[in-house]
Amino acid sequence: MTTWESLYAKRASRMRASEIRELLKLLDRPDVISFAGGIPDPELFPAESFQKAYEEILGGPEAAKALQYGVSEGSLRLRTWIVAHMRELGVDCAPENILITSGSQQALDYLGKLFLSPGDTALVQWPTYLGAVQAFNAYELQFDRLDPGTNRAAADYAKKAEETGGRVKFAYLSPDFANPTGLTVGLEDRHRILALAENLSCAVVEDAPYESLRYDGDAVPPMLALDCQKTGGIENSRTLYCGSFSKSLSPGLRLGWICAASEVISRLVLIKQASDLNTPVLNQDAMARVAEREFAAHTARTNRIYRARRDAMLEALEKHMPEGCRWTRPEGGMFIWVELPAGCDAAELLQSSVERAKVAFVPGRAFHPDGSGANTMRLSFSCADERKIEEGVSRLARLIAETVTSKL
Known part of the structure; x- marks a missing residue:
């Protein structure tokens, strides 16, 4: 039997699976409100425009090229x-x-x-x-x-x-x-x-x-x-x-x-x-x-939708998050970064969040090259509508409050 480990280059030992991509495999559940994936909403893709473009190419003289x-x-x-x-x-x-x-x-x-x-x-x-x-x-x-x-x-x-x-x-x-x-x-x-x-x-x-x-x-x-x-x-x-x-x-x-x-x-x-x-x-x-x-018209249209979702998440965080939590207020993009009270571990919180609150997020430690940031998390608002954002943040906030109280 081949011992593959002895044949790998030294650099292979530095290769690690993406904690986020591995996490997303476990969170593809219809009963979970996910703020985890840093991805665009597929409902907003210009599918008909791409279909038309592919039909033009493959049905015309440029197909072979x-x-x-x-x-x-x-x-x-x-x-x-x-x-x-x-x-x-x-x-x-x-x-x-x-x-x-x-x-x-x-x-x-x-x-x-x-x-x-x-x-x-x-x-x-x-x-x-x-x-x-x-x-x-x-x-x-x-x-x-x-x-x-x-x-x-x-x-x-x-x-x-x-x-x-x-x-x-x-x-x-x-x-x-x-x-x-x-x-x-x-x-x-x-x-x-x-x-x-x-x-x-x-x-x-x-x-x-x-x-x-x-x-x-x-x-x-x-x-x-x-x-x-x-x-x-x-x-x-x-x-x-x-x-x-x-x-x-x-x-x-x-x-x-x-x-x-x-x-x-x-x-x-x-x-x-x-x-x-x-x-x-x-x-x-x-x-x-x-x-x-x-490009310009499509991004303007999707940005109006993402802006409303960002605003909904910021409003929900302000309304529901317990004292001691802080978060960023982005002018664009897909993410809000949340800092939990000292002593909270977002990775430990995630398991309870998925099973009890039915809410997913990404623990922040993965984004720190030195492994710090245990009390941080990333929330993505791009793929949840305003109703789900309000419900998901309120559930998550209650769980965080219970966790903080239990550590006192």
Whole structure:
């Protein structure tokens, strides 16, 4: 019998199952109100538009091309739409600055593969997106806390990175309505992070899957746009922008992109060629047609619905949560981050919540690279209507109050 463990690469020991995805398998129950999945509401997908796009492609002269291999960079039509979209965000770029990926998750994996050597350091928000931790972790790196509000010196980051045998390669953050906190990085802090990256001679990975999901407040320019303004253009920029259609039009088509200096894109193309050759051409062509026709109108429509759900959850939290709980007030996205009173363990609470209150959420510890944050949880409002949100939060709040009382 083969002893597989002895054949695995050392990096395999750092690979862990997503606690969230494993959790979601257990929560697919009709009697449970779920605030767990960080996913768009499938009822809002523009299914008829995609059906029309696929029928046009497969029923016309482009069918053979759409069913064939494609260039690794991605469909020129889709990249051209993305160029126009990025320009609306303040980033002047060309198709040569765009790589189409199989979702932004693949983009994160490729960036880890390109930049990280064993012992290197990535600076991340605390808490941060679990999928990024998973993507980077395979490349045998260290994580350090990115907190622009502390004005921590670049030399301190560099020294700590040297102690593990590497250097700081990039700062990773989701500046708009972050997963899991829902928070947005302000303009001043974005400038601070860019200055820190310049002092460290490292890159900035801007993960922006929720950028189009703004419900109120003034939009803040993407870090890539600020970087281009500062350096004179995208070819001089150190920021790598990861975009996605998963939260706006469809996650099932698995389409994302990286926007960066053409030198970096050319390297990433080599990784793409060695990985999966190209993202499916048919999906790219369908997405291009749907995006051209109704991206703005569709996101405006879905944002009205998500805004109402966010407001309903904030109102329910204010109405029902016991004293000692705190939560974020996001201007967009899909998440509200809740901090429970000290001594409460959200992971322990979850089991009781699912069985007794019939409410699911995600414990916050998974989002902390150091395993802290036991008394935190992530609530998603994207897939529950206002009635379910009111009922689910009230049930959860009663359970939390009982838990707090029992610990007194």
